[in-house]
Amino acid sequence: MSEEVLVIDKLTKRYGKLKAVDELSITIEKGNIYGILGPNGSGKTTTLGIVLDAINATSGSFKWFGETPSKAMRKRVSAILETPVFYPYMSAVKNLEIIADIKEASYDQIPDVLKTVDLLARKNSKFRTYSLGMKQRLAIAAALIGNPEVLIFDEPTNGLDPHGIAEIRNLIKKIANEGLTIVLASHLLDEVQKVCTHVVVLEKGKKLFAGKVDEVLGSSILVEIAGPEMDKIEAVLNKSEFVVKVERDDKMFIAELKTGIDSSAINKSLVEQGITISHISLRKKSLENYFLELLAESHDKTS
Amino acid sequence: MIRLLKIEFKKVAYNKTFWILLGLYALILGTIFFGIQSVINEFMIDAGKKAPIPVTKISLYEFPAIWQNLTYVAGYFKIILAIIVIIFITNEYSYRTIRQNIITGLSRWDFLLSKLLMILVISAGATMFLFIIGLILGFTNTPEVTLSMMFVNLTFVFTYFLELFAFMVFALFLGILTKRSGLTIGLLFLYFYIIEKYIYYKLPDGWGDYLPLRSIGNLIDIPNTSLMKIFGLNFRTFVSVQDVIVVFVYSFIFIYLMRLTLKKSDL
Ligand SMILES: Nc1ncnc2c1ncn2[C@@H]1O[C@H](COP(=O)(O)OP(=O)(O)OP(=O)(O)O)[C@@H](O)[C@H]1O
Ligand SMILES: [Mg+2]
Numbered sequence: 001m002s003e004e005v006l007v008i009d010k011l012t013k014r015y016g017k018l019k020a021v022d023e024l025s026i027t028i029e030k031g032n033i034y035g036i037l038g039p040n041g042s043g044k045t046t047t048l049g050i051v052l053d054a055i056n057a058t059s060g061s062f063k064w065f066g067e068t069p070s071k072a073m074r075k076r077v078s079a080i081l082e083t084p085v086f087y088p089y090m091s092a093v094k095n096l097e098i099i100a101d102i103k104e105a106s107y108d109q110i111p112d113v114l115k116t117v118d119l120l121a122r123k124n125s126k127f128r129t130y131s132l133g134m135k136q137r138l139a140i141a142a143a144l145i146g147n148p149e150v151l152i153f154d155e156p157t158n159g160l161d162p163h164g165i166a167e168i169r170n171l172i173k174k175i176a177n178e179g180l181t182i183v184l185a186s187h188l189l190d191e192v193q194k195v196c197t198h199v200v201v202l203e204k205g206k207k208l209f210a211g212k213v214d215e216v217l218g219s220s221i222l223v224e225i226a227g228p229e230m231d232k233i234e235a236v237l238n239k240s241e242f243v244v245k246v247e248r249d250d251k252m253f254i255a256e257l258k259t260g261i262d263s264s265a266i267n268k269s270l271v272e273q274g275i276t277i278s279h280i281s282l283r284k285k286s287l288e289n290y291f292l293e294l295l296a297e298s299h300d301k302t303s
Numbered sequence: 304m305i306r307l308l309k310i311e312f313k314k315v316a317y318n319k320t321f322w323i324l325l326g327l328y329a330l331i332l333g334t335i336f337f338g339i340q341s342v343i344n345e346f347m348i349d350a351g352k353k354a355p356i357p358v359t360k361i362s363l364y365e366f367p368a369i370w371q372n373l374t375y376v377a378g379y380f381k382i383i384l385a386i387i388v389i390i391f392i393t394n395e396y397s398y399r400t401i402r403q404n405i406i407t408g409l410s411r412w413d414f415l416l417s418k419l420l421m422i423l424v425i426s427a428g429a430t431m432f433l434f435i436i437g438l439i440l441g442f443t444n445t446p447e448v449t450l451s452m453m454f455v456n457l458t459f460v461f462t463y464f465l466e467l468f469a470f471m472v473f474a475l476f477l478g479i480l481t482k483r484s485g486l487t488i489g490l491l492f493l494y495f496y497i498i499e500k501y502i503y504y505k506l507p508d509g510w511g512d513y514l515p516l517r518s519i520g521n522l523i524d525i526p527n528t529s530l531m532k533i534f535g536l537n538f539r540t541f542v543s544v545q546d547v548i549v550v551f552v553y554s555f556i557f558i559y560l561m562r563l564t565l566k567k568s569d570l
Contacts, residue, residue: 049569052405052406053405053406053410053411054402054405054406054569054570055569055570056567056568056569071408071409071410071413074408075408078407079406081402081403081406083399085398085399085400085402085403086398086400086403087314087317087398087400088398089317089318089319090313090317091317094313094317097313098310098313098314099407101306101309101310101313102310102404102407102408102409103407103408104306142407
């Protein structure tokens with residue numbers, strides 16, 4: 001059973017001539033973790049800003065939990081847009097109390113959420129004195145207040161070091177395990193691949209792709225092949241019935257195999273032709289490859 | 304409502320600037336209230352030496368005249384309260400906390416309402432401050448106090464409350480319009496002390512009294528003193544209902560405009 005948490009219908013946002021969001025339709029279903037990908041300026045933040053009532057749409061509509069938006073519904077959703085935002089002169093606890101007041105939630109939760117993000121020891125320090133990583137973690141703590149059903153994170157790891165990124169990633173995974181619906185806009189494809197179940201790719205405010213991460217990654221196998229006689233290898237690969245696509249990547253070929261075919265079939269046909277190979281290995285298709293392909297395809301179409 | 308006030312209180316309670324400015328306001332007003340009589344009397348004695356008719360010492364602090372005297376003088380310092388309001392609303396923009404408040408689940412109207420409630424509380428607090436000092440000074444300086452003497456002129460105190468509220472609403476409006484503290488404070492001074500005065504003199508007689516800040520200033524007229532009588536001046540010793548209505552109308556207009564601005568803007 002899939003339950004629709006958020007349905008975005010033909011949403012458009014214009015800034016003068018620029019269409020930051022262009023007839024965008026997205027459906028977010030309960031319990032999934034969505035990665036929203038897209039190059040800089042593709043409209044991720046604008047889209048999230050609109051569904052959070054921070055930005056007015058030019059046209060189109062959206063529904064939370066099947067109903068037209070109201071502030072009661074918005075209490076079931078928590079979000080961090082771009083940077084962590086708090087009153088700099090107030091302590092973490094006081095800032096969280098304001099969040100709790102707005103969400104009409106109890107203060108009892110505050111120590112728990114601070115503990116979750118490992119800030120309990122610094123709870124009385126002013127927000128101004130926090131490091132960037134601590135600020136990001138406090139933002140996540142704030143998002144957890146009021147037991148929201150949906151969490152929206154826009155670049156939660158922006159500006160963090162690898163250790164900080166890993167920490168936030170683990171936090172998000174931990175939260176995800178509790179069955180919440182999460183929407184994560186990020187540039188870190190590796191991140192999205194590791195955390196998300198679904199992915200939506202935007203470009204210039206339009207949706208390029210929406211689907212399951214597994215489907216994107218699991219549909220085909222990539223094989224790296226190299227040897228002393230590259231020309232001959234290329235000829236065989238191009239003719240092979242097992243191969244969908246061949247690309248040259250520096251000193252090796254990358255062959256995308258048909259579904260259900262594994263690398264031994266290729267190996268065998270090359271050996272049969274008497275071609276020596278020095279390197280053959282599987283390469284798991286990454287979201288990054290897929291993402292770049294998608295963008296390249298869309299550029300081909302438009303140009 | 305209570306919840307919105309609670310949120311607003313938390314925002315100001317931990318802010319040093321708020322307390323410093325508020326303390327400054329109380330200090331200035333307190334000093335002036337307690338000191339103004341002797342300063343004026345000194346001036347009067349000087350003036351009396353040159354005056355053709357004898358000038359008597361005045362008592363600003365006698366019931367019931369004290370209420371108009373104090374509220375009139377205090378009117379000059381409402382700009383400090385307006386600056387507090389401006390700093391607080393523009394902080395919400397520069398910290399981007401207004402956006403986060405909305406994202407967290409406050410409606411835009413709730414946000415505005417919380418600011419208006421805060422202004423209401425500040426107005427009430429400042430009025431209370433004046434009222435208490437007025438009682439102290441009145442009791443110690445009126446030879447024979449009767450209940451009716453104490454309360455007959457309390458309309459001035461209520462009008463003072465309206466004056467503060469309306470002025471701060473205007474300040475809030477400027478803040479929401481320009482979003483930047485320095486700019487807003489500059490604009491307020493420019494408008495208050497120059498632009499509106501200029502328009503006032505350009506308009507046909509009488510019309511200028513309907514300008515927003517002018518009408519707020521008109522609420523409480525200059526108290527008549529013996530000094531003024533020397534110059535044959537005579538000011539209003541009551542609050543005109545018409546002025547009150549004009550100020551109310553302006554407050555509603557500004558609140559409506561703020562509501563519209565907030566509704567339409569991207570945060
Ligand atoms: N207030 C604004 N005024 C004018 N243009 C804007 C405004 N906000 C965003 N834009 C434009 O809208 C487009 C989408 O911006 P948006 O911030 O949504 O992109 P994004 O996908 O979040 O990018 P990034 O990955 O860099 O965060 C950009 O071209 C941006 O310049
Ligand atoms: Mg963005």
